Amino acid sequence: MFANKTTRLLLLLVAVVVLAACRSGTSTGELQGTVLDVPQEKGSFVLTDTEGAPYDFASETEDSLTLLYFGYLECPDICPVHLAQIAEVFDQHSDLAREAKVVFVSVDPDLDTLEEIREFLDNFDSRFVGLTGTHEELAAAQEAVGVPPARIFGEGDEYTVDHAGWVIAYAPDGLSYSIYPFGTRQTQWTNDLQVLAALESE
């Protein structure tokens, strides 16, 4: 009886330790985002960065874990959540932060100035890259990476922007294996950024 109880206690202890190890933030090796059936090549486009300089997306982000997101500054609901979640992972994994490129594209060039985009991103991480361009350049960029083009409706109080709600992730090998829709949990981000960072180009 005593032996049984001890065994049970030991088993329980082992289970607790195993569970704790699983939850300690080490990656599981499997992607938890929305995995694409066929990995997508990185698209190519040129927009203007917050310094006013041209930014060639494909060449600037070559060999880097890259996260690409299209949004706009007056979006208080979902845009900040994605960026804050990514910033939180970087806070805890400085190695990832050094290697990764986070690129936010404002699809609302009429309202969002380069300076405002910079201020917005500095709320999260001053290393985040901010881009915008003309409506034509933005349409070309969205087409190049395969997201539905953002649409701007109305003005004043009725003003709203429909935009893709997901973040596209590219591994350092230049391929996108997964995307991150709104509602992605912090634990999924933490896992997947580590898994993707390990997919080096050969």
Place this chain on the structure above:
Amino acid sequence: MRITVSRNARALLASLLVLSLVAACGGNESQPNVAQVRVGAPTGPNAAVYFMARGYDEDDVLVSASTDVAGSVEFHETTTNDDGTMTMQPLPSFSLPAGGELILEPGGRHLMLIGVDDLKVGDTIDVTLTWQNAGEMTVEAVVVDPADTMGDG
């Protein structure tokens, strides 16, 4: 000294205790029970407020909201279109059915504070909610990092 209490008095005291506990637990059945009130730290001109309201014994409607720290407050809902894009549209009010729930959360319904002051994580702000039947109530919202508005830790 020993205090003696008759059996009847003890029963009375016990019922009083139970009643006061029920009252303290928010068993008030004449107004919505609003919990988990939070506002994402502003990253631009606007900020979003989220909460969970539990209905009481009659239907009610949240008709307006206000706060000293923003120019105005609008009711918005983010929805996902067929092509996966997300859109935000204004709504005139939010319904709270009797005994039901009204959940305001990221990617869904929220109060949008227009022209919000600079708020820091950890600050608290007062938000006044006006219900069609229950009238006005003021709740305290905690300013949280946008990553924590999801209630995800």
